[in-house]
Amino acid sequence: GIQVEQSPPDLILQEGANSTLRCNFSDSVNNLQWFHQNPWGQLINLFYIPSGTKQNGRLSATTVATERYSLLYISSSQTTDSGVYFCAVIAYSGAGSYQLTFGKGTKLSVIP
Amino acid sequence: KAGVTQTPRYLIKTRGQQVTLSCSPISGHRSVSWYQQTPGQGLQFLFEYFSETQRNKGNFPGRFSGRQFSNSRSEMNVSTLELGDSALYLCASAGDAYNEQFFGPGTRLTVL
Numbered sequence: 506g507i508q509v510e511q512s513p514p515d516l517i518l519q520e521g522a523n524s525t526l527r528c529n530f531s532d533s534v535n536n537l538q539w540f541h542q543n544p545w546g547q548l549i550n551l552f553y554i555p556s557g558t559k560q561n562g563r564l565s566a567t568t569v570a571t572e573r574y575s576l577l578y579i580s581s582s583q584t585t586d587s588g589v590y591f592c593a594v595i596a597y598s599g600a601g602s603y604q605l606t607f608g609k610g611t612k613l614s615v616i617p
Numbered sequence: 618k619a620g621v622t623q624t625p626r627y628l629i630k631t632r633g634q635q636v637t638l639s640c641s642p643i644s645g646h647r648s649v650s651w652y653q654q655t656p657g658q659g660l661q662f663l664f665e666y667f668s669e670t671q672r673n674k675g676n677f678p679g680r681f682s683g684r685q686f687s688n689s690r691s692e693m694n695v696s697t698l699e700l701g702d703s704a705l706y707l708c709a710s711a712g713d714a715y716n717e718q719f720f721g722p723g724t725r726l727t728v729l
Contacts, residue, residue, distance in 0.1 A: 535715050546654075546705050548720040591660065595715055602672035603714035604650065607660040 507532045507596050511608035518582050518615050526577040526611045528592030535603060536595040537568050539577050541588050542610070548591065551577070582615045589613070619644065621710045621721035629727045635696040638724045642689050642710030649691040650714065651683060654705040654723075663706075665714055666691050672714070695726075703728045 508531040518524055528537070539551040552559050552566040554575065559566050563582075568575040579586055589612050593605040622641045630636050642649050651663040662675040666685035683693040695702055705725050709718040 536717070538718065540720075546707075546723045546725065548707065550717065550719060553717040593660075593718075595718070597715075598673050600672050602665050602667070604662045604665060604673055604675075605652075605709070605718055606662070607652075609659050 507534065507594060507606050509592060509594055509606050509608040511590075511592050511611050513611060514609065515612045516614070518613065520582060520584060520615055520617050522582050522615075523578070523580045524582060524613070526579070526590055526592075526613075528575040528577070528608055530573050530575075530592075530594050532573075532596065534570070534594040534596045537570075537575050538593050538595070538605070539566055539575070540591045540593065541586075542591060543588055551590075579613075582613075584615045584617055587613055587615045621708060621719055623706075623708050623721035623724050625724060626722065627725050627727075629729065630698050631729050632698055632700060634698050635694060636698060636726060637692055637694050638706055638708075638726075640691045640693075640708030640710075640721055642691070642708075643719060646710040646712055646719075647689055648711040648714045648716070649685055649689060650709045650711075650718065651691070651693050652707045652709065653677075654707060655701075655703075660707070663693065667714065698728045700728050702726065 536555045540548040589610040593607045650665040665673040685691045708721045
């Protein structure tokens, strides 16, 4: 099956710093999503981005599908940005179905 | 529009028992997928339902089963619980499986 690798696995930032999270995937995908998992476990949608660049406030994402990677940028980080960030790809899995395959996540800690 | 709801939020069971978890998707969404999250294995796909049909199943034993009703609500059942079934179970809702997925808050299952 498709492999999704995220880097770095852990990241510690001072409040106000910028960061880039990377997601590599091993095969063609139909779509890609970035999530933030809050301390209670809920996955919050950040971006749905098969290709190109999107921005939402201090966050932006770029997917280069032809080169099989996506980047998530966090600017001027805040303590509330702490948590685990997941990249997940949507790919065809047969019988008319698709499924999300997740990376292992990047654990971000923003310290005051 | 109401989000994805999951009940119950927390469950404690003992080995050998069975459990049923429920997921109500976003109104109008017909695809419901289930995922298991554990510290060791990360987020793993369990199965996907669309219009009451299971279209795809992940690599889990037959003790894990599910169904979907005509109103798109879904249930998953785990029989003969094992300690290793302790996990956060997440449900995702989408118009179809290749569309953007939206997750519920999860059910945290503890097996003693």
